[in-house]
Structures are given as structure tokens and as C-alpha cells.
Amino acid sequence: MTTHTTTSSIGLAGTRERLWAALEARDEAAAADAVFDAHDAGTTTEDLLLDVIGPVQARVGGEWAAGRIGVAQEHAVTAIQDRVIAALAHRPPRHRTAAGTAPRRETGTAPRRVTVACVDGEWHALPARLLAEVLRSRGFLVDYLGAHVPTPHLIAHLHQTGADAVALSASLPVRLPTAHAAVTAVQAIGLPVLVGGAAFGPDGRYALLLGADGWAPDARAAASLLADGLRRPEAPPQDPTRELPHLSDQEYTLVTRSRTRLTRHVVKELEHAVPAMAAYTDRQRERTAEDIAHIVDFLAASLYADDAELFTGFVTWTAGILRARGVPGDALVAALDVLSDTQHDFPRARNHLLAGRRALTRIPEPSAPGPHS
Known part of the structure; x- marks a missing residue:
């Protein structure tokens, strides 16, 4: 701290x-x-x-x-x-800023205008809100657009307001494809983009993958980068799919399009693989379907980023959540096995699912059951 x-x-x-x-x-x-x-x-x-x-x-x-x-x-x-x-x-400041100095502003110049927004589909808005208020406290002019901002609406806003830079927030890696589209669209109109949030990885690896002009691990670092000035792109970027050659195998696209079918299939097969499901209530079955849908979503995100660690991180986290609900640990392994059987034509997807399964088998079983939700 x-x-x-x-x-x-x-x-x-x-x-x-x-x-x-x-x-x-x-x-x-x-x-x-x-x-x-x-x-x-x-x-x-x-x-x-x-x-x-x-x-x-x-x-x-x-x-x-x-x-x-x-x-x-x-x-x-x-x-x-x-x-x-x-x-x-809205409370008046009573002292200097946290950095011990007045907000940085060059003599005779107006404060920089920054647009802060969550990418399309991202509803976890508090991190972006915190950044917006930190920037305001440091003397920036801030347009805070909040959660779930569709990219066309973001671009229309930028055309109307004359921002100097854009800060985009995403908490879930499943938003990486929409974040990529937003970064590309903003850069295409000549504005630099700073990204932040857990979606981009603890070291910002996915920010680099998506071609953002900057990444910050927290709001203080973001404010400092924006104060120093992000480099404005010299030329509009190319089609984002050309920057990610692994997408040419279509695995990401096909898994995404099959999301509903895959979810239903896995849930149906789990009823045979996990006997305990016979006693599930309607609500428990609904939650199981939601969990499987999330697994498919994160598999797709890992395929988009071409990073199996993204998927393994999610499934090990999910294992802890399910354990807290009292769900048997073998249920998640069984779900990955069923899903893997559907991906026989998709080698990258199978490899990511196998990596997830291996990660799960390394998780020690708890000595006592966790609390039930």
C-alpha cells in the first residue's frame, strides 16, 4: 500500500x-x-x-x-x-493532492480532456468511476460515460466532444474482443487509447496484444501516464484480425457462434456423468447452465488471445466458487471433458480445455466442505 x-x-x-x-x-x-x-x-x-x-x-x-x-x-x-x-x-478540497503537489497543468494551457468508459458489455463500472474521479482531482476535464458503452456510441461522442485521449476499462477477459474493436475504432479517428482493468491481465499482456497505446495497473499509474501524454497514433491501424493471425483458424468464431448449442449439450451430458444432478432443483440446473455458458465464453476469450493461461485461470477460480456452493469438484472436470469431446476438429480449443483440466486436478480438495450459497 x-x-x-x-x-x-x-x-x-x-x-x-x-x-x-x-x-x-x-x-x-x-x-x-x-x-x-x-x-x-x-x-x-x-x-x-x-x-x-x-x-x-x-x-x-x-x-x-x-x-x-x-x-x-x-x-x-x-x-x-x-x-x-x-x-x-463534490466536496471541496481541503489540502494538496495525494502526490503532494497541485494538479499538473502547464502554465497558460487548458487541462486535458479525457473520456473514460467501460467497453461494450462491461457492467463492472466502479474501477472506471474511480479513475474518472482521480483524474478530476488532478485537474483533468473528464467525460465519464459509465458501464457498457457500445463502440459506435463512443465514437460518436468523441467526434462531438474533442477529447485528447480515451481510457477504456474492462474487468472480464471475455470483453477482450469488444475491447479490441473499441481500441481500433478510437485509434482510427486519431486518438490514443489507455486501457486498464483485470481483463487485460495483471501484467497488461492483453493490452499489448490488442495494440493499445498504454496500459496502467491502477488509477494512479493511469493518471500519471495521461499527464505525461500518450502518443497519438500516426496512422489508422489495420483490420484487427490481421494483427492476430491465429484467428484465421476460425476457432474463436465457431465456438462463439455455437455457445448456446454447446451449453445445452454439456448440461445434458452432465446429467449422465454426475449422478448428483438427478436431485438438482430447477434453480440449481439453471445455475449449472449459467456456469457452463461462462466456461464456453472464457474458452472463446482464451482462443481470441491465444493464451491457455487465461482459460486455466478462470476454471481454477470457478472451482473455488463451486466449492463454496458445495458442488462436487469432479463436476467441473466432467464438464470440461464433455466440452472437449465436442471440439475434436479444433486443436487449439482442445489444448486449452486440456490445460484447464490439468490445472483442476492439481487443486487439492478441501478438508471440510465450504459454505453453501
């Missing part, structure tokens, strides 16, 4: 615990008080956004993954966080 001169680690930890307790009770007033009291005591807006609200939101995700809170509670908590961010953004 980064510690600044105006904020102690103990103070940040205490504020996080106050905020967490308020969110557990879904007490919006108490959540706002926790953040505002720290702000009044001298904690910077940037520190509160990135060292308090951000980590607490990550904890919310961890609680959902462990099966200790449900989707509705997670949505309620996220909504409270979003309103607290909005209220914090």
Missing part, C-alpha cells in the same frame, strides 16, 4: 473497517460518515478513492466469491459505494 504524508496506514485501515461495517449493515449514512470524517481529518480524496473505497469493493467481491453474500447484496453495496463516491467528488 502506498502511504502519503497526509495519511497514515493505521488511519486508512480504520476507515476501511468503518466503511465495511456500514456496508454490511447497508447503512448509507454511516458509510458516508466514515469517508467524510476521514476527509475532514486530512485524508486526500485520492487516498479515499483508491486506498479505502477500492479495497473495500474488492473485499465485497471476495465475500461474494466465498458465498457469504448474494448477488442482490453485492449490488446494494456497490450502489452505496457509487453514491458515496459522487458525494465525495
